Amino acid sequence: YGRDLYDTYKVPIGLISSDWGGTSIDKWSSHDALGKCKQTSNEARAGLYPSNLWNAMIHPFVRFPIYGAIWYQGEANARSDEEDALYRCYFSEMIKDWRLKWYEGTDKQTKIDFPFGFVQLAAEGTEGNKSAGFFPGIRWSLTGGHGIVPNDLLPNVFMAVAMDLGDPTSPHGSVHPRDKQDVAIRLSRAGRAIAYGDTSLYYTGPLPVSATITDLRETISAKIMYRNVEDKLYSFSKYGFELSCKERTGNTVSWIEGTLDTVMNDYVTVSFPRCPAGDAVGEEIRYAWRQDPCVFKKCAIYSGSDYLFPSPPYIIPIHERV
Template identity: 40%
Template sequence: MIFHYFVIVLLFCISNTDGAGTLRFADYYESHMVLQMAPSRAQIWGYATSVGDTVTVDLNGTVAATATVAKRTDGKAGGIWSALLPAHKAGGPITIDIRSNDGHATLTDVLFGDVWICSGQSNMAFTLGQVFNNSAELEHSSHFNNIRIMKVALRSSNTTVDKTPLAIHWRTPAGSSTRYFSAVCLMFAEELAPHINRPIGLIQTAWGGTPVEAWSSPDAIASCTSKTKRATPHENSVLWNAMVNPLLKMTIYGAIWYQGEANIRHPDAYACQFPAMIDDWRSKFNIASKHQTNQQFPFGFVQLAANANKTLHFGFPDLRWSQTAKYGYVPNPRLQNVFMAVAMDLPDYNSTFGTIHPRDKQDVAKRLALAGRAVAYNEKNLDFQGPIPTDLTLTENKLVIEFDHGNSAIEVRKTDGFELCCGNNFNHTCHYNHWTPAPIVAHDQSTVTIDTSGCHGNMSLVVAVRFAWEMSPCEFKMCPLYDSTNDLPAATFVKYAPFNTK
């Protein structure tokens, strides 16, 4: 028994040597994977012993590319090779063979399609086996043979690394390990699949309880002058180093993100750090893939869902606002080619995993995929956002708010949700306890009218109006405003005076 254990450990160590002794692919290039399809060119890379040697790459028996083994820059023995494959249409399966004087390696059942990174903290890591109706969801997922999943193992590092151990190796969603894969990530792809007609590769790299700074490179941190210091795995850049940096050479199509709970104490800093991280990811994936990953690749995110405290007016709403770079919607001038799913109307106060982890990931995925179809895949005439305020006009004791509602009318489901900050001049500072409710008193297909009589006396000026500014602003799908076509709620927003007057 001891001998058998020793042999297993020895074989594991040999198979994971960092490029010593044989030609091989980098860790996350495996059979059954998805590589990025045309018009981009997929990059593959790996390790070899003989620096200066030539690596020949065959696709289905035909030479597709060659690469020269370059000396490693980290001081380790051996070399690294990389090759750009010809742009390949969607489909497969493809067999990829690599050969050199150091040996031969093969990948089988490789598909070409779109590759998505799925990252963030615990709600992205929340597994398919934890959602409502998980048995039915697992059975449903097993039929998507053109979706392939891979999960990066949890790992942190104070320096950048190029190896990334896998917790789930590339595979179809059929099988027992799928229950441990990200629910939002997989169901997002399942919702997209019928509309884009191509294979989808999913890479989960997520860790519960972690802040945005841990996923941000030192360059992204520096752009916001963040001084935050935390213990691993929360320390600045430690997950960027170990769970994102190793993936950079892979050509990808886009990324989705579900994170923010770990940053609610510093929402203003998030308004800088989150866009900075997106910019930095885009730049570094583009450069490392030899400019094959689009330098403005689509990036989707989920706004924070509701939590247990239904009346808390700070923390979560401030972070939701900062997630949009303080615009209240995406795409916007600061967050271009970015899309989101609003989730504040999807509470799960009885979740067995804690109220911060709602089990309804199905609605989240549907909303995210709908927005992704419009933004990431340029599907036209698609209503993918809830009502967005575009014009505010003050009349006597009333504020009329006009909404851009796409092709559908707005739907009012309850009359509360709006609040006013009152003051005696427009320079009045609106502290968290300076807000008074302003109920909806009228509405039509494109506007709502709220009562401003709460601002009176020597504090009669309406300095600002805000909407859904609570940790848990509404019960399940019962926020005040929705679009009437796709059941999408208006997002948290705040607007400051001066407003139009009539």
């Protein structure tokens, strides 16, 4: 990341690495930030308590002026649906708290809204594993439930998508993929756009705009429109799309997988089997909602003229039924 910025701007890039593997986000958050999320647990994991690493490995730097921060974490919090949902609060409040404490600690020499970049969780496990697991929930929560940053909850924040960079044969374990270059390219491109103001750069990947479904009796067809498409859409897989089905007499939601049919410049069509007997078609379509959704750099949706950026994982409501 630092090398790519240096190659672009030809000025020294200083990076301070303060990290501890296998740790959860509450360890890097102050008691002030955790209190905003009603954190009351003093649970220790591997001998660490909430705010331990904030106190020891972040707070000592808050009198040192910085330009921004980058973050790559989340695996240790991917343990349950409840923790996935709580992570949304943890992450946004931690960023606000870091910004405030650096702003105050450096006598306003660090911006109150300094740029904050992160890497969405990479893939883990077997390529294309049908189990959703808890990684998709953390990926979603990292974006504040919007699917993309910056947004109202996470202003001046940028990210790199890494869910298509799985490495199931990594000698370090699949949770530690060996390809760091694509992560760096994606993060530095987003950083140059958001943190350094180069708005001419393409860095987001295609983003969903709307989803329309048509009942064809035997199947259900969905048309998904995209924005932020540079050149056109590219596809390397027919899979990754799921349609929600809801029990008519209850609140249980299940998901059925579809098959990509056509890829046009700014939209795709996907065929889904009908929902199980007695179930109604739900309200949403989701994409890449897996621990490891595809073979390396071969997911369903990409765009870019000089480098292909993947569409981030998303959930989109169905806007129209025909």
